[in-house]
Amino acid sequence: xxxxxxxxxxxxxxxxxxxxxxxxxxxxxxxxxxxxxxxxxxxxxxxxxxxxxxxxxxxxxxxxxxxxxxxxxxxxxxxxxxxxxxxxxxxxxxxxxxxxxxxxxxxxxxxxxxxxxxxxxxxxxxxxxxxxxxxxxxxxxxxxxxxxxxxxxxxxxxxxxxxxxxxxxxxxxxxxxxxxxxxxxxxxxxxxxxxxxxxxxxxxxxxxxxxxxxxxxxxxxxxxxxxxxxxxxxxxxxxxxxxxxxxxxxxxxxxxxxxxxxxxxxxxxxxxxxxxxxxxxxxxxxxxxxxxxxxxxxxxxxxxxxxxxxxxxxxxxxxxxxxxxxxxx
Amino acid sequence: xxxxxxxxxxxxxxxxxxxxxxxxxxxxxxxxxxxxxxxxxxxxxxxxxxxxxxxxxxxxxxxxxxxxxxxxxxxxxxxxxxxxxxxxxxxxxxxxxxxxxxxxxxxxxxxxxxxxxxxxxxxxxxxxxxxxxxxxxxxxxxxxxxxxxxxxxxxxxxxxxxxxxxxxxxxxxxxxxxxxxxxxxxxxxxxxxxxxxxxxxxxxxxxxxxxxxxxxxxxxxxxxxxxxxxxxxxxxxxxxxxxxxxxxxxxxxxxxxxxxxxxxxxxxxxxxxxxxxxxxxxxxxxxxxxxxxxxxxxxxxxxxxxxxxxxxxxxxxxxxxxxxxxxxxxxxxxxxxxxxxxxxxxxxxxxxxxxxxxxxxxxxxxxxxxxxxxxxxxxxxxxxxxxxxxxxxxxxxxxxxxxxxxxxxxxxxxxxxxxxxxxxxxxxxxxxxxxxxxxxxxxxxxxxxxxxxxxxxxxxxxxxxxxxxxxxxxxxxxxxxxxxxxxxxxxxxxxxxxxx
Numbered sequence: 001x002x003x004x005x006x007x008x009x010x011x012x013x014x015x016x017x018x019x020x021x022x023x024x025x026x027x028x029x030x031x032x033x034x035x036x037x038x039x040x041x042x043x044x045x046x047x048x049x050x051x052x053x054x055x056x057x058x059x060x061x062x063x064x065x066x067x068x069x070x071x072x073x074x075x076x077x078x079x080x081x082x083x084x085x086x087x088x089x090x091x092x093x094x095x096x097x098x099x100x101x102x103x104x105x106x107x108x109x110x111x112x113x114x115x116x117x118x119x120x121x122x123x124x125x126x127x128x129x130x131x132x133x134x135x136x137x138x139x140x141x142x143x144x145x146x147x148x149x150x151x152x153x154x155x156x157x158x159x160x161x162x163x164x165x166x167x168x169x170x171x172x173x174x175x176x177x178x179x180x181x182x183x184x185x186x187x188x189x190x191x192x193x194x195x196x197x198x199x200x201x202x203x204x205x206x207x208x209x210x211x212x213x214x215x216x217x218x219x220x221x222x223x224x225x226x227x228x229x230x231x232x233x234x235x236x237x238x239x240x241x242x243x244x245x246x247x248x249x250x251x252x253x254x255x256x257x258x259x260x261x262x263x264x265x266x267x268x269x270x271x272x273x274x275x276x277x278x279x280x281x282x283x284x285x286x287x288x289x290x291x292x293x294x295x296x297x298x299x300x301x302x303x304x305x306x307x308x309x310x311x312x313x314x315x316x317x318x319x320x321x322x323x324x325x326x327x328x329x
Numbered sequence: 330x331x332x333x334x335x336x337x338x339x340x341x342x343x344x345x346x347x348x349x350x351x352x353x354x355x356x357x358x359x360x361x362x363x364x365x366x367x368x369x370x371x372x373x374x375x376x377x378x379x380x381x382x383x384x385x386x387x388x389x390x391x392x393x394x395x396x397x398x399x400x401x402x403x404x405x406x407x408x409x410x411x412x413x414x415x416x417x418x419x420x421x422x423x424x425x426x427x428x429x430x431x432x433x434x435x436x437x438x439x440x441x442x443x444x445x446x447x448x449x450x451x452x453x454x455x456x457x458x459x460x461x462x463x464x465x466x467x468x469x470x471x472x473x474x475x476x477x478x479x480x481x482x483x484x485x486x487x488x489x490x491x492x493x494x495x496x497x498x499x500x501x502x503x504x505x506x507x508x509x510x511x512x513x514x515x516x517x518x519x520x521x522x523x524x525x526x527x528x529x530x531x532x533x534x535x536x537x538x539x540x541x542x543x544x545x546x547x548x549x550x551x552x553x554x555x556x557x558x559x560x561x562x563x564x565x566x567x568x569x570x571x572x573x574x575x576x577x578x579x580x581x582x583x584x585x586x587x588x589x590x591x592x593x594x595x596x597x598x599x600x601x602x603x604x605x606x607x608x609x610x611x612x613x614x615x616x617x618x619x620x621x622x623x624x625x626x627x628x629x630x631x632x633x634x635x636x637x638x639x640x641x642x643x644x645x646x647x648x649x650x651x652x653x654x655x656x657x658x659x660x661x662x663x664x665x666x667x668x669x670x671x672x673x674x675x676x677x678x679x680x681x682x683x684x685x686x687x688x689x690x691x692x693x694x695x696x697x698x699x700x701x702x703x704x705x706x707x708x709x710x711x712x713x714x715x716x717x718x719x720x721x722x723x724x725x726x727x728x729x730x731x732x733x734x735x736x737x738x739x740x741x742x743x744x745x746x747x748x749x750x751x752x753x754x755x756x757x758x759x760x761x762x763x764x765x766x767x768x769x770x771x772x773x774x775x776x777x778x779x780x781x782x783x784x785x786x787x788x789x790x791x792x793x794x795x796x797x798x799x800x801x802x803x804x805x806x807x808x809x810x811x812x813x814x815x816x817x818x819x820x821x822x823x824x825x826x827x828x829x
Contacts, residue, residue, distance in 0.1 A: 016727070054449050056593055056647040070649050071824075073594055077453050088445025092377040093370070100357040101373075104366035105454035113362070114354045130353055149450070 002066030005030045005157050005188035006051060010060035013046050013212075020046040022212035023060070028190055028205070030156075033183045035199035035220075036192040037306060038209035044192045045085060047209070048161050051190070052082040064157060081150030083143075085162040089134035095145055096121075096130040099152065106153045116152050124148035124178065140171030147178060158182060160191040164198060176202055196302035200224065206302070208309055216309050223305040232257075233273045234298040238265040240291035249290055256281060267298070367456060367464020368471070375468050380434060388426055388476065392419060392483045399490065415487045416498060423480050423502070424543040427473045427509035429536045435516035436532045438465045439586055443521070448590050458591035462583050466517045470510050477506055507572065511579040512539070518582030521589035524733035531736070570616055574627060577608050581634050588642070589732075596650045598642060598670035602678055605635040609682065613689055621693060625703060628689070629710045632682055639675030640718040640803070641731040644810045646670045648817040648824070655822055662818060666811065672718070672731065673810030676803045683711055683800075701785045705776055708792030712769035712799060716742065719799035722806035742770040750774035769795055 006028035013021040021043045028034045038044045049055040051062055053073035062069045064076045090098065099120065103113045121127050124144040129137065137145060143163055150158060160179075164172050172195070179202055183189055193199050199206060200220040208216040216223070237246050246266040250256050255277070260267040270278055282295050300308075360369040375381060395418050439462065442448040451461055484498065516532045581601075588597040609631045616624035646669065654665035667678045690707060717738035721731060728734055749762055749771050756762065765771045769792075776788055 052449075052453065053594075054452065054592065070594060070647055073592065080453075082450070082453055084446055084449060087447055087450065090370075090374060090447070092374045096353065096357055097370075097373055101366055101370040102450075102454060104362070104369060105451065105456045107455050109362040114357070117357070118354060 002063070004028060004063075005032070005065060006034075006190060007063045007066075008047070008051070008060075009062070011047065011050065011057050011062055012059040013043075013050060013055065014058045019212050021050070021057070024209070024212070024214050026207055026214055026217055028188060030188055031183075031186045032204040033179070033189040033191065033202055035196075035203035035206045036190060036209065037196060037199065037206055037302075038192075042209045043212040044209055045161055048159055048190070048192060052080060052159050053077055054082075078153065079156050081153070081155035081158045083146050083150050083158070083160040083163050085165060087146065089137065089142060089145070091133075091135050093134050094131050095126055095134050095137070098134045098145065099126075099148060102149050103152050108152070116154075120148040120151045123151065123181075125174075138171075139166050140168065140174065143167060143171065143175060144178070147175075151182075155187070157188045157190065160189065162192055162194065164193050164195055172198065196306060200302045208306060210310060210313065215313055220302065223302060224299045231273055232269045232271045233278070234259060234300075235268050235270060235278065236262075236265070236294065236296055236298060237268055237285070237292065238262075238294035240293055245290055249285060249288060253281070253284070265294075365460065365464050365467070366454075367451075367460055368467050371464055371468030372471065375434075375472055378434075380430070381472055384426055384430055385476065385479065388422055389479060391422055392480060395419075396483060396486055415490050416484075419480060419483055419487065420498075420501065420505070421543060423476070424505055425540065426476050427505060428512060428539045428543055431469055431473045431476070431509060432512035432516045432539075433532060433536050435465070435469055435513050436520055436528065438469075438517045439521040439590060440525075440528060441520075443590065452590070452592060458587040458595060458597070459584065461590065462517060462521075462587040466510075466514055466583055469513045469517070473506065473509050473513070477502065507575055511575045514579035515582045518584075518586035521586040522732055523730055527733045527736050570612070570619070570623070570627065573608075573612065574630065577612075577631065578634065580604070581638070585638055588638075593643075593645070593670075594647050594649050596646070596653075596670055598639075598674075599668040601638065602635070602668055605631065605638075606682070609635070610685070613686075617693065621703075625690075625707065628686060629707070632686065633710070633714055635682065636679060636714040636718075637732075637735065639678050640672050640715070641735045642671050642675055643729070643731070644671040644673055645813075646817075648821040651814075651818045651821040655818060665814065665818070669814060671810060673807035673814070676718075676800075676807040677811075679715065679803075680800065683796075686711075701789055702776075702780065705780075705785070705789040705792050708789060708796050709769055709772045709776065712772070712792055712796035713739075713742070715796060715799045715803060716769050719802040722802050726806060742768055746770035746773055753778055766791065767795065769799075 004027040006026075008027070009025050011021050011024040012019070024043070024047060036044050036048070046055065050057055051064065051069060053069050053076050056070050064079050067075050067079070069076050093101070096117070099117045100113070103116050108116050121130065124147050126141075126144060126148055129141060129145075132141075134142075134145060147163070150160075163179075164175055167175060176198060179189060179191070183202070191199070191203070200223075203220055205217065205219050206223065207214055239246055243261070243263065243265050246268070247258050247261060250258050250266070250268060255271050257269045257271065258266050259269045270281060278297070282292065285292055285295075360372070395415065399415050439448070442451070442461075448461070452458065456464075484502075488495075512535065515535070519528055519531055522528045584597065584601050588601065591597050609628055612631060613624050613628040616627045650669060651665065654661040654669070657664070666674055667681055668674065686707065690703065717735045720738055721728060721734055725731075725734055745765075745768055749765060753762060753774060762771070762775055766775060772788075772792060772795075776792075780788065
């Protein structure tokens with residue numbers, strides 16, 4: 001068994017002069033849930049389509065369980081389940097017939113075919129819909145049907161492109177639950193979404209892509225704990241007595257700023273994102289006579305983290321643009 | 330998820346609640362496992378479509394009505410001779426159903442799958458692009474076969490009206506069925522073309538032409554037509570040739586549709602070109618024994634079809650395609666220049682076919698007298714085939730819709746030729762029309778009108794010079810892509826070395 005479920009190395013995909021994917025490299029370990037985040041047109045779908053063997057790279061390579069997606073697309077297809085961002089259902093075909101078609105197309109025969117259909121119908125809660133026409137389903141039902149279809153051949157890896165797009169809150173919860181169940185079964189899930197808070201809850205790691213390049217790869221927790229674009233972190237401080245005391249104290253301490261005055265204290269920003277520095281500031285507050293009853297770090301949401309990362313990139317790009325050209329040699 | 334199960338939402342656990350009945354799995358055993366999955370899907374959908382159900386019922390109703398009224402009229406007058414009329418009516422209805430309505434059902438066969446993004450889902454199964462297209466064709470043709478079987482009882486009843494030519498009528502029915510299959514293949518294949526205009530225009534124009542043929546051409550001369558099909562006549566060989574060409578056209582369009590939806594790593598071009606080359610060569614030499622003119626016409630039709638494909642294929646393909654060729658070393662690389670996918674190798678394959686045709690002609694004819702007309706016709710035909718590709722090279726090099734563009738340009742050229750042909754009758758100075766001879770289709774009527782002993786050689790020379798010029802333009806456009814092939818081959822070789 002290969003080390004990684006998904007392995008991408010220097011992947012490029014150009015459409016004429018447009019660089020849809022521009023030198024992407026990353027690994028996704030077996031049995032993990034990896035979120036793929038990026039704005040529209042960032043290159044998510046193109047990269048996912050290459051992994052699903054539906055497109056091919058201009059340069060570079062990608063492997064699924066150690067198998068090259070370009071050289072051995074048939075082998076890769078048996079290992080992956082693909083859920084596209086949008087697809088239509090067939091007229092005059094029931095949910096049961098829809099799944100039966102894909103089971104037949106995947107080579108299942110007789111009792112095995114029936115067993116596979118029964119299993120995915122049970123998993124995706126499609127039994128009550130068996131006789132419903134597939135083009136008369138709600139968006140949520142359609143996504144469940146699509147998930148059922150993607151699971152018919154019991155793939156090791158699921159590649160899901162925006163599966164929650166257009167779903168109502170209840171359908172999203174259901175889909176999230178199904179994805180969690182699949183993760184518990186040990187399947188590797190590579191999922192893209194715009195709803196970052198949901199990805200944060202269910203993903204072991206997050207990949208941020210911007211303009212065809214990976215700009216961050218890490219776990220959601222560290223992102224939410226991470227510093228803002230300027231390297232600072234926010235804390236909620238509540239005190240007994242006069243809340244103005246916090247603001248007065250901050251004026252005398254240059255490495256702390258008041259972000260917002262509150263009823264029982266202040267929201268402060270510590271300019272250096274370092275736990276030791278935070279502990280030292282808390283000690284100083286108490287030493288200086290502030291009656292601190294609450295001192296906790298605010299968690300950023302993933303949207304803020306994503307925007308901060310993009311901000312840092314834009315800042316460094318701008319700096320690079322104004323740097324004088326150095327001639328070597 | 331409107332009808333969602335609340336248990337599923339609130340807490341993890343078994344997804345299937347115990348009180349739900351098991352899924353009605355016995356219903357998916359309506360088709361045995363041995364039948365192609367694509368055919369099963371298409372039949373399940375197709376047999377439920379309103380078009381088929383209404384067509385089937387209306388046809389039955391009309392035929393029953395015709396037989397009853399004819400029967401009543403015959404018994405009242407006690408006179409015979411009604412059989413011919415009944416046959417004509419049966420064939421007319423049958424032909425309209427299978428030559429017009431059924432093929433038109435293929436117009437959206439693949440485009441709908443592409444539009445709904447379901448083609449990707451199918452490609453990811455074990456279904457190849459060919460099996461998808463073939464399944465769609467088989468489904469419509471199976472339904473046409475159902476219609477054929479349904480009208481057989483009426484033909485048996487028609488026997489009692491007298492004057493029946495059993496074998497001739499069965500032959501005719503088979504012929505119509507084969508033509509229906511070919512027309513269906515054309516519409517199914519063309520349904521993969523991205524351009525809505527081309528996808529709709531050609532089949533609808535074809536349907537109108539077939540309707541005219543059925544209503545005004547076929548029915549009044551039923552037995553004259555059948556007479557051509559009967560054995561032991563000179564036309565029999567022609568009928569066999571016609572049948573073979575029909576089968577090739579059907580195959581060609583289905584494979585063309587399959588190529589349009591196949592992943593780029595799936596090389597469909599090589600087999601298609603080799604089959605085309607085989608049909609081109611074999612049909613020429615078989616028909617040569619019958620009539621050299623028919624042989625040339627057949628070869629040019631096959632070459633025109635091949636050109637339509639090879640000059641419009643997308644140029645880029647992944648390096649994996651080079652692998653099988655590289656196993657044969659330098660020879661493989663050379664053959665690859667003719668058989669790799671894309672219009673760049675297509676341009677070289679076109680030159681190869683042209684040289685082959687020239688060799689065939691040189692073995693049969695000399696460059697003088699009546700044979701010169703054959704050379705002029707061949708030169709014009711080759712110029713006509715290559716001209717749209719040359720125009721695309723000049724003005725639409727980066728177009729992603731080469732097929733649609735090629736067809737559109739060809740249609741414009743033929744329309745111009747018709748206009749110039751009409752103009753010719755009104756012009757006193759005929760030489761004026763030579764200004765337009767760079768449009769090769771204009772040469773077709775022009776040659777007919779000005780072919781005299783004095784200018785035969787000049788006209789022949791002009792046609793071949795035009796064909797050569799246009800070919801050089803196309804080749805110039807192909808050169809960068811041919812260079813890229815070497816790079817892909819080297820990358821593939823490097824990769825194989827690395828893996829080994």
